[in-house]
Amino acid sequence: MAQLEADAEIGAGLYAFDPVLDGAHAAAKDSDEDSRVAFGRFIRLMRRHRGLTLEKLADDTDVEIVELVEIEDDPRYKPRLRTVYQLANYFEVPQAKLQQVAGLTIPRDARLIDEAVRFAARSESVAALTPEEQAALEAFVTVLSGQK
Amino acid sequence: MTVTVTPVFLFNVEQAGLEKAELWDAITERQLADWEAEWLPELFKYIQQLHRAGVHRQFWPQSRQWNWRRKVEVLQGMLSHPAFSILCGGITQGMMILDLTSKRCRLDGQKGQHMVYVEFVENAPWNRPELSNQPRYRGIGSILIRAAIALSNQEEFKGRIGLHSLPQANSFYANTCGMTDMGIDPEYEGLRYFEMTPEQAEAFIAKGNQP
Numbered sequence: 001m002a003q004l005e006a007d008a009e010i011g012a013g014l015y016a017f018d019p020v021l022d023g024a025h026a027a028a029k030d031s032d033e034d035s036r037v038a039f040g041r042f043i044r045l046m047r048r049h050r051g052l053t054l055e056k057l058a059d060d061t062d063v064e065i066v067e068l069v070e071i072e073d074d075p076r077y078k079p080r081l082r083t084v085y086q087l088a089n090y091f092e093v094p095q096a097k098l099q100q101v102a103g104l105t106i107p108r109d110a111r112l113i114d115e116a117v118r119f120a121a122r123s124e125s126v127a128a129l130t131p132e133e134q135a136a137l138e139a140f141v142t143v144l145s146g147q148k
Numbered sequence: 149m150t151v152t153v154t155p156v157f158l159f160n161v162e163q164a165g166l167e168k169a170e171l172w173d174a175i176t177e178r179q180l181a182d183w184e185a186e187w188l189p190e191l192f193k194y195i196q197q198l199h200r201a202g203v204h205r206q207f208w209p210q211s212r213q214w215n216w217r218r219k220v221e222v223l224q225g226m227l228s229h230p231a232f233s234i235l236c237g238g239i240t241q242g243m244m245i246l247d248l249t250s251k252r253c254r255l256d257g258q259k260g261q262h263m264v265y266v267e268f269v270e271n272a273p274w275n276r277p278e279l280s281n282q283p284r285y286r287g288i289g290s291i292l293i294r295a296a297i298a299l300s301n302q303e304e305f306k307g308r309i310g311l312h313s314l315p316q317a318n319s320f321y322a323n324t325c326g327m328t329d330m331g332i333d334p335e336y337e338g339l340r341y342f343e344m345t346p347e348q349a350e351a352f353i354a355k356g357n358q359p
Contacts, residue, residue, distance in 0.1 A: 009276060013269060
């Protein structure tokens with residue numbers, strides 16, 4: 001039996017992931033934060049675009065309202081994978097790309113992250129969706145959806 | 149807490165021979181101390197080597213924040229979450245935590261049936277090929293999976309087990325254990341989900357019984 005196994009890796013389950021040094025987490029946080037600002041801004045604008053309250057979005061997506069508040073307001077907050085999955089489905093954007101923007105996966109598409117940062121810069125958090133915000137939101141959805 | 153210790157053998161790679169080991173049906177303070185004092189420093193040493201060699205963080209071993217000790221302490225002694233560990237040479241070489249109640253089979257033909265879900269299984273860092281040029285012991289994964297199957301039989305789940313494999317372990321579960329690969333589970337950090345049928349469990353046990 002031991003020879004059948006040879007030198008195979010056997011790790012299974014989330015707790016089998018290796019821990020990393022605290023410093024590594026800090027470095028990762030910095031690089032992910034730019035993108036997460038865009039993620040939070042995107043969720044907020046999509047919600048307002050549809051005229052939803054946080055409560056309604058939480059109900060519709062089966063996501064804790066506390067997590068939605070953290071996503072919209074705290075770029076240091078790392079959303080859960082399930083949450084990004086639920087939000088991507090709800091807002092009908094590709095989940096893999098939204099995961100990248102949320103900093104959950106390693107970006108393979110540098111342009112997407114550039115666009116995310118540009119989107120964050122163009123959009124502002126005000127009560128009503130301005131035409132500029134509307135345009136920024138639509139442009140970013142187009143990029144996320146890979147239409148051009 | 150009563151612990152049952154079963155004699156088993158691991159393959160000592162350096163000595164190219166079998167060495168007496170112990171399969172415990174528990175994770176106790178002793179194993180947790182080994183994890184903290186032996187496993188973690190070894191892991192960090194490896195990560196430090198990568199860091200000093202200028203290897204970008206994205207190529208380091210997969211990472212995750214965790215509080216494993218707290219998790220084990222919570223689960224310790226719960227009938228729904230039995231645990232196993234293997235000791236050899238006076239040190240913990242592998243650990244496993246099972247879940248008997250909250251997961252059901254997904255595979256067509258046994259969907260919805262009870263099974264033993266492997267919540268966590270891991271080798272000591274010095275037994276892991278991606279961390280060590282020459283792993284010290286072989287056979288830990290096979291013994292632990294056999295223990296999971298035995299418990300599944302004992303619970304009358306007919307040897308059915310399931311688990312989410314780390315990417316580098318996919319081949320072990322698909323090829324060595326002969327489990328069915330049900331693909332990436334988007335609900336589980338993108339890990340692949342594997343499930344074993346009663347027939348596959350029987351075949352795996354038979355394979356291990358061959359001389």
